[in-house]
Amino acid sequence: MSHVVVVVCHGCCCGTARKHPDVDHDAHLNRLEQAIQRCGQGSVRVSECLNQCSESNLIQVRRSRSEHGRSRREILWFGRVLDDDQVEDLADWVEQGCAGDPPEALVPHLFGPSAVRYRSDLFLGSDPIAGSSAQEREGRVENG
Numbered sequence: 001m002s003h004v005v006v007v008v009c010h011g012c013c014c015g016t017a018r019k020h021p022d023v024d025h026d027a028h029l030n031r032l033e034q035a036i037q038r039c040g041q042g043s044v045r046v047s048e049c050l051n052q053c054s055e056s057n058l059i060q061v062r063r064s065r066s067e068h069g070r071s072r073r074e075i076l077w078f079g080r081v082l083d084d085d086q087v088e089d090l091a092d093w094v095e096q097g098c099a100g101d102p103p104e105a106l107v108p109h110l111f112g113p114s115a116v117r118y119r120s121d122l123f124l125g126s127d128p129i130a131g132s133s134a135q136e137r138e139g140r141v142e143n144g
């Protein structure tokens, strides 16, 4: 089982009725705290701002787990988490120690470096360097 820290942003933009008046922020925080208790491994922290306000509401999941015999730390950033269903999916995953891939419904909400691992839509296509021939890379291709 992995160790999990859930960071819930409640700052100038996230977790505020001013910006998201239709969201029950306290209920979401309570549900995630309940999930961590059920998980038995980890904690919930509240942040004032994670400097990604455009992605409000923001929740960060930090997990460390064993992969191929090595301990691996990972930080997953979930943005625009506003719906009860999204929080419920996240809480269910937290209860399971955030094992495996994030819930499918939340994958589109991933952003930042670790998102590339889970979001196929972020794949940028073939590498312009690796996809070219040695001649093209060296500028030895003649036109015409």
Ligand code: FES
Pocket (backbone or CB within 6 Å): 009, 010, 011, 012, 013, 014, 048, 049, 050, 051, 052, 053, 054, 056, 058
């Ligand atoms: S208030 Fe949440 S990222 Fe700034």
